[in-house]
Amino acid sequence: MAPICGCVDSSATRVGSISGRNALQEQSDVSNSAVNNGKDSIDRLTPQQRSHLLPWWLWVSFILVLGVWGTTVLSGKGGLLVSLCRSNLCSNLRCSSPRPLGTKRHARRAFEKTVQAEQSGTPRRVRKATSRVVLFTAIFGRPPPNFFPIFLKSAEHSGVDYIIVGGGDNLPPLPANVKQINIRWGDMIDLLSDRLFGGNPLPEIQHAKPYKTIDTKPTFGYLFREYIAEYEFWGHIDNDMIMGNVTHFVAPLLDKYDIITPLDRDCTTNCDRTWGPFTLYRNVPKITELFKTGPTGLYNTYNNPATFFFDEWGGSTRRYYNQSMSAIINLQVKPLHLRHYHHGIPVGWDGECHKSADIRACECTFSRENNSYHVIWNRTALGYGGKQVYPVLLCHFQSGKHETARIFYETPDTRVQEMLDAPTLVWSYYEGFHLPR
DSSP states (O other), rough: OOOOOOOOOOOOOOOOOOOHHHHHHHHHHHHHHHHHHHHHHHHSSOHHHHHOOOOHEEEHHHHHHHHHHHHHHHHHHTTTHHHHHSSSGGTTSSSOOOOOOHHHHHHHHHHHHEEEEEHSSSSOOOOOOOEEEEEEEEEEESOTTTHHHHHHHHHHHHEEEEEEETTTTTTOOTTTTOOOOOOOHHHHHHHHHHHHTTTTTOOOOGOOOGGGGGGGGGGGHHGGGGTTOSSSSEEEESEEEEEEEHHHHHGGGTOOOSOOOSOHHHHHOOOOOOOEEEEEEESSSHTTTTTGGGOOOHHHHHSSOOOOOOTTHHHHHHHGGGGHHHHHHHHHTTTOOOEEEOOOOOOOGGGGGGGGTTTTTEEEEEEEEETTEEEEEOGGGGGSOOEEEEEEEEEEOTTHHHHHHHHOOOOOOOHHHHHSSSSSEETTTTEEEEOOO
């Protein structure tokens, strides 16, 4: 018996014989006779018997559903016909190729393959992301500080995924939700040149200091778009921080907004709309490619050794405001109907901690309780009145890493491991990381 295949026999072009046509005519006569007999049978039914017959439209619906199901079972991915067509049973038949996988699945496979190849040590199996959000952070110019494992531990329990751009071969072991794209600064410049300027070289950026990295952060969602296809949001962060329960704070906002920043700003006029340590963008081209629409030339931003603070509002003096993401969003918020959240998310920021001489000024506590991690900011010592203690999205050590650099960067590895093993660790402005007292 010939195999049953959903394929076209390439030799089936023969002309039927006269006897074949006669056989078809006889079959047609038999069919017409059966139809007439069927009509006579229906005419002899009583009205009560006819009422039990299914209406014609129900029969049509049943046949359509059966046809769709049959097509899926026989011809769909992994279906019977596809399996047969791949086997030797259909070696003489022309079979259509199986339909390609979706773009997102291809992108995820490429992401896993790239990350596993580039990670130092034994590649771990990359799990399918369960988060709607992925956050980029970059490390160029210097190795990560000794406290970096503390950042990684907080990231592990924050509820979202992370991608480290750069970092070299000496990163500590990464949690399952943290991946690395291990490229050098020179590779990053080449990527900017190729993807943004058609290969036009950027000679001046070669002279930039590592801090120039912050100007590249708004481009990460575009430059590395094949790595984040399955996420709904991407964002950029710093890594001189402790991450809190990110999901808790941003989940209620994801369906309502396109751009999310913790800043609390009055945006009735031009305002600061993005924040370097944490900004989220919806992962769609209209939002991800906003950085291309600035009022000044993008090429000048990158073919320049100066730092423009492109990820925020052009620096504390707003000197480069016109070459900033805040300027771009202010220009496009109405024409593109951008939904921008700027009503504040609590964060711990140490930029004002120097106002108090209290040794416990600006404490950030990272603790585990019932398998859940919390980050609490305490700024009571700053004298704003009453107890100022509350959970936060993150703690950012922007000033402390400079004011207490020795404490911040020279914490012994053994001490860091001791804090990682403890259920609670504390950071304070004047003392750096330590165990609770």
